[in-house]
Amino acid sequence: MKILIVEDEKNIVLSLKLMLEKMGHDVVCTRSGVEALEISRKISPDLVLLDIVLPGMDGFLVCQAMRKESDTSKTPIIFISALSREEDIKKAFNAGANEYIVKPFTPEKIRETVEKWL
Template sequence: MSKKVLIVDDEANIVISLEFLMQQAGYRVDIARTGHEALEKLASFQPDLVLLDVMLPGISGFDLCQRIRQTAAWASMKIVMLTAKGRDVEITKGLALGANAYITKPFSTKALLAEVQKQLRAVETTQECTGEMNSRY
């Protein structure tokens, strides 16, 4: 079964290019353009990974990241923050709130795809019988 990626961004051009990139890589994709819409999609789509912008209408990406980490059913979802907010304080905040990676715009599609693949490989290496992560990743 192919992995599922939720793209959470309100910038149409970014969404179109990310959707194309993720679909070409073989992932099932859904899109949310606001923080509130993202909460609905998290529950219905159950993604393996979320590409999350910080600047969103309604709920910010930082707040959404924190909510994901505080919700037991979503705790194992991988979060890659993908945003123009690239100051050290913002990167530190995103990672402290539970993001697995933080990539600033503009971004290299190759680097982004490599990060997504890395994060999803980590999901695959979770040991089924113990729930423990394989320490090689």
């Protein structure tokens, strides 16, 4: 399965990428919301792990844009964010998120959630 990671923190990207590749997935990473949309059009990911705070275009806007595109309208989008306020979580689901994980997260939580949506 193809997983797109959209995250601007290098350490988080590395840990997620390693874990998901060990699970047998093909992983593509970007640190930019705009680039995430370009990549998703090219590869049609099976799942997206999406941060909210990104340079240029935030995760809420990325998620809304992906929901409007035919190739990603049904793709599971899992937000992974340090934002833990109820308003932020509601905003994520209103934008089209399937799941919301608050940082810091455990590898088990990521594994369970990815397996649930794939």
